[in-house]
Amino acid sequence: MSKVSKKVLLKGNEVMVEAALSAGCRFFAGYPITPQNEVPECMSRRMPEVGGVFVQAESEVAAINMIFGASATGTRCMTSSSSPGISLKQEGISYIAAGELPCVIANVQRGGPGLGNIRASQGDYFQAVKGGGHGDYKLIVLAPSTLPELYELTQNAFDYSDYYRNPVMILGDGILGQMAEPVELKEYKPIVTLPEKDWILDGCEGRDPRVIKTLYLYPSDSLAVHNAHLKKKYEQIASELELFEEYKTEDCELVIAAYGMTARIAKAAIRLARDKGMKVGLLRPISLWPLANSAFMRLAETAKKFLVVEMSNGQFIEDVRLATECSVPVEFFGYGGGWYPTPENILERIEKVYTL
């Protein structure tokens, strides 16, 4: 694939691979599961071409722990999976967060719980933004809604990850992974000045040894001190990183709150609603953690109501209620189990809640 800026047709899963490689990702470990299979498939072909290492691990658990190791050496690294596989990775993700190791984890969500099905879903929202594994930790969670945005955010994810020394999750879904769209493969440019990796394990000849660990037994308050440090870091991230998009919110009475694929479909519904004279807008968080609470609060001051659309039985709605401090009614439209809304479905719900 040439590096020239020119649009090419790629599936979402392939877009992540090209973005990761352009951003200098040189280690990938993963395990097959639909609907993310094109990520490892494409990586297995492309990674050797750029001189990196691709491993099809024996399991998701092995893959995420390989990421722990690769990241500790300072290598930009990535793993991907779909919902059940991401559940398997949670222990490792908790360890990586504890060790403050940068990496990118892609979840191409499918229907759950359990093996569920292989259709698209947003049912892993809580798992992604509330921690997922054990202990007090946070992932930076990014939710792209188009393939050009997926490309850009995957590149940026490596920067956020290195800058904050924190794992970053790309929270997509089966539709985003499987659909094909033209994407311009823009050259990677760091979005922040990246700090020197003065913590990596690369052989201690001529310098003091370093330790990357997740076990804090002595002194007895060492874990509390470590966790306070993590808390401070999460507060810093929350104060610096708020990514969101607003669409036709200037005069809107009803705010649709949606992320990823559903936000994209909601845009079509909003156009239909506007044609009928209804003042509807969209607030689309791009970072799900941290969430752009101030944008929600600002719109809650002028709009009369929020409508949350999600491919789930209702998860994101809880954070919308928190972000708006329950100052306006928040309605929900969604189903779990591998369903997606059509613009007409959403319009119907808009018409129902708009007049109430």
Place this chain on the structure above:
Amino acid sequence: MASKQAKIVIAGFGGQGIVLAGNIIARACVKEDKHVAGMVSYGAEMRGGTANATVIVSDEEIASPFVEKPNMAIILNQPSLDKFEDRIVSGGLVVVNSTLVMRDVVRKDIEVVKVDALEIAKWLGNARVANVVALGAFISKTGILKMESIASAIEDLFARKKAALIAINKKALQEGMKVASRLES
């Protein structure tokens, strides 16, 4: 908004080149700098099972990538006609592979283009290019893309591993085109 978008479904047996036909259309769109969103049915599909691909072609940004109600269809076998006939919007167009679709299209409010795609493909020497014969007829009838872009997309797709098949696919495209233009007169 809807009138400016071509919402295409391509359906048939797994193995008939449904995904390939969708891919050719989508790549041709990129060449003409049009907005395009493609989806294929994925998962428990197999040779002989049913498969479908959808492509939205638009001059504007595409919001939802799904095609619930296509306004254009390429139907390569009878089960696919049974499945999609009712979904096509009124005034839409369907290209039917009449070699394998034995019944008539019941709807009177859609334009039907019957092409003996499999027979033509066999006559050309490769039964597997029936999809491209149908595609040729489709592009000729709808005019949504330039034939050169389609031909160029075929070249790109086959160049790496199957360059020997470029010629027969281009021939299939032309035959489909010819058949469709004959139907017009």
